Amino acid sequence: MLVRERARPDAVRERPGAWRLAVATVCFGAFMGQLDASVVTLTYPSLRARFDAPLAGVEWVSLSYLLVLVAALVPVGRLADAMGRKLFYLYGFVLFTAASAACGLAPSLGALVAFRAVQAIGAAMLQANSVALVATSAPPARTRAALGVQAAAQALGLALGPTVGAALVATAGWRWVFGVNVPIGVVALVAGHYLLPRTRTRTPVAGFDGWGLLWLSAATTALLLGVSAASGLPLPGWAAGLLFVLAAAAAGAFAIRQRRAGAPLLDPALLRVRGVPSGLAAALCGYLVLFGPLVLAPEVLARAGYSELLTGLVVSALPAGFALAATGADRVLPSGTTDRSRCVAGAAVAVAALAAMVAVPPAAVWTALLLALLGTGLGLFTPANNTLIMRAFPAASSGMAGGLVNMARGLGTALGVALVTLALHLGASGGTGAAGAERHGVPVLLAAAVAGLLAAWRGSRRRGRGSSAAGSPRR
Structure with a gap:
């Protein structure tokens, strides 16, 4: 019973909108993972003071998590394709929730880093299957909309993270930043047990x-x-x-x-599908640009003298813009707008927002407005780019495809944290204040946004020269 997927109750399975319940359940994991990602960056100052550690040491609370996540996503996706995506998703919730509780009780920085690595294994079991569960549960005509809802749940977690994190750190302390995952995980585990469908199409694992x-x-x-x-x-x-x-x-x-x-970990044939390499490169750049400001903006605003709570509210503008664009773009854009057009347009908006940020002083109002514009561009770009990548693969390999998407996301997130921390260190070594920190950090993000725009443009041109090699299996 513990290694077999349980069927949904008949009352759930036979509902006309049963796929919506499955998507909503997956959104628990999407929300939980991104809430955790955005909350953790708000704990850096408290962790530095509590454990007397430099920023380059404290950042490993995030990087240890991301490294294990990146390494585990593809093999977990492959195993889930063979053994059952629902099974891995539910056990992922168990491990992630238990590790979150352990993080909240960590006695030292080393222990916290180690528990975060364990937490990442549970996160990999969730993330490698989240896109696949959405893509295989929703009707083909609703795939983009369903992925947009999932992206909005991620953005909501990101949006609430800075505010919730700032409030928790200021009142209950940094340990409760990790403890907040526990009740969400328990609810999600129960919902997934009853609402997620079993895996219908499986791909045997030839080896590891x-x-x-x-x-x-x-x-x-x-x-x-x-x-x-x-x-x-x-x-x-x-x-x-x-x-x-x-x-x-x-x-x-x-x-x-x-x-x-x-039996390679990453089948090179999958990377030869038309448009997939450029799509994955664009995804990496997009998540670098999405997560980099979560490290940069709090540091810049703190150096400018703003409070923790106001800083959290300002940073929330980025994921709030992301959520609005991810869920509302279909209602605003012309009906004939393609996913490829959305990718290019969203990346261009992100580039424009970061270019403006270079010239604007680090004031709360301007920072919030430009972060909201940046989030809007990324909200246009990310669901459309993910949809194009997922449509390039047959349904039987959707777990592997989801693992590739999430591996790109993990690498982008890790590079966003690491490169922005490097930029802040260079600014601090020069004795600069808030303006200097922004001057060193924003160009890193702008360069990544430009690279993402070029990758999206190249991918759209390649796809435009003919039908994708893997587009047919999905149809």
Whole structure:
């Protein structure tokens, strides 16, 4: 019973809108994961004071989570395709909720980092299956709308995170930032047990690429450790250069392994589907731009003298704009607007918002308005880009495709945290204030937004030259 998916009750399964219940249940996980992601950045000052650690050390509360998440998403997606997505999703809730409680009780920074790594395994079981569950539950004509609702749930978690996090840190303390996940997880577990459908189409696992997982983990860990060393982590100067060399060597070994393995962790054939590489690159850039400001804006506003609560409200403008655009764009845009057009337009709006931010002083009103505009662009871009990637794969590989999307998201998020922290460190070493922190951080995000726009434009041109190779299986 513990390793078999339970069927939904007949009263649920036979409802005309049963797929909406499944999507709503998946939104619990989407909300929970993003609430956690946006809440944690608000704990950095308290964690630095509590554990007497530099920012480059405290950032590993986020990076340890993201590294494990990135390494686990693809293999978990593949196992879920074979063994059942509902099963993995429910056990993911169990592990994530238990680890959240452990994080709230952590006695040291090292223990907190370790518990966050365990929490990431549960998050991988949720995230690798969330997009797949939505895509396979919703009718084909409603896939984009369903993914938009899921994206809105993510954005709501992001939007509430800064405000909730600031209030919790200021009143109950940083430990309750992790404890807030526990009641949400319990409700979601019960709902998923009764409302999620069983997996109908499964793909057997021919083998497990342990070496591929090892090389991928080594590459991402070395890269982010190298960036952290350059950001003030107490390591010798030569260590940063060595870590970057190790990251490049491990990435090369991973690429070679994927071409030669009988059952590769990341099937190279999937990356040869027309438009998929550019779509994944655009997704990585999009999530870098989405999460980078969650680290940058609180630091900039704190240096400008704003309170924690006001800072949380200002930062909430970014995910609020994201949520409004993700859910309301279909009602505003012309009916013939394609997903490809939305990708390019959304990325262009994000670039414009960040370009304006370079020229605007770090005042609360201007920062909130430009963050809202940035969120609007990303809200246009993200659901449409995810839809294009998911439609490129057959339904039997939707878990693997969802793992790829979420791996790109995890890498983008990790790079957003690490690169913005590096930019802040460079600004602090120069003795600059709020304007200097913004001057160092925003160009990093602007460069990523421009790269995302170019990837989206390239992907739209490639898809426009003919039907996608994998578009037909979905139809």
